[in-house]
Amino acid sequence: MPKQKGLLNLKKKLIKRREELLKMISSSKEKERNISEVDRGDDVDRATTSENREMVFIISSREREELKNIEQALLKIDNGTYGICDGCEKKISKKRLEILPFTHYCSDCQSEIEGDLK
Ligand SMILES: [Zn+2]
Numbered sequence: 752m753p754k755q756k757g758l759l760n761l762k763k764k765l766i767k768r769r770e771e772l773l774k775m776i777s778s779s780k781e782k783e784r785n786i787s788e789v790d791r792g793d794d795v796d797r798a799t800t801s802e803n804r805e806m807v808f809i810i811s812s813r814e815r816e817e818l819k820n821i822e823q824a825l826l827k828i829d830n831g832t833y834g835i836c837d838g839c840e841k842k843i844s845k846k847r848l849e850i851l852p853f854t855h856y857c858s859d860c861q862s863e864i865e866g867d868l869k
Pocket of ligand 1: 836837838839840841856857858859860861
């Protein structure tokens with residue numbers, strides 16, 4: 752089935768991206784450790800290092816978020832529920848998934864949810 756093949760490619764892509772993210776996360780942890788080690792200077796130094804630490808934290812939390820999305824998508828692929836809307840259980844359009852590979856909703860449900868927020 753061609754559809755299955757598409758999913759297999761996506762799965763490969765996701766697994767590759769997961770590896771990249773894991774590497775990035777572990778290297779940002781490394782940086783965090785280095786920052787802690789130099790955090791013994793005067794007040795000026797301390798201000799800079801806490802800024803750096805914040806930056807590292809922001810980067811890694813974004814990566815962790817993406818990693819979480821990837822894990823969920825991989826799980827869905829394995830369960831055969833990938834690309835199915837969490838709201839109406841209909842298939843999410845291929846085009847939408849290409850743009851938003853981690854979306855949980857079809858465009859109808861998404862606009863309904865966003866409409867509720869207004
Ligand atoms: Zn839906």
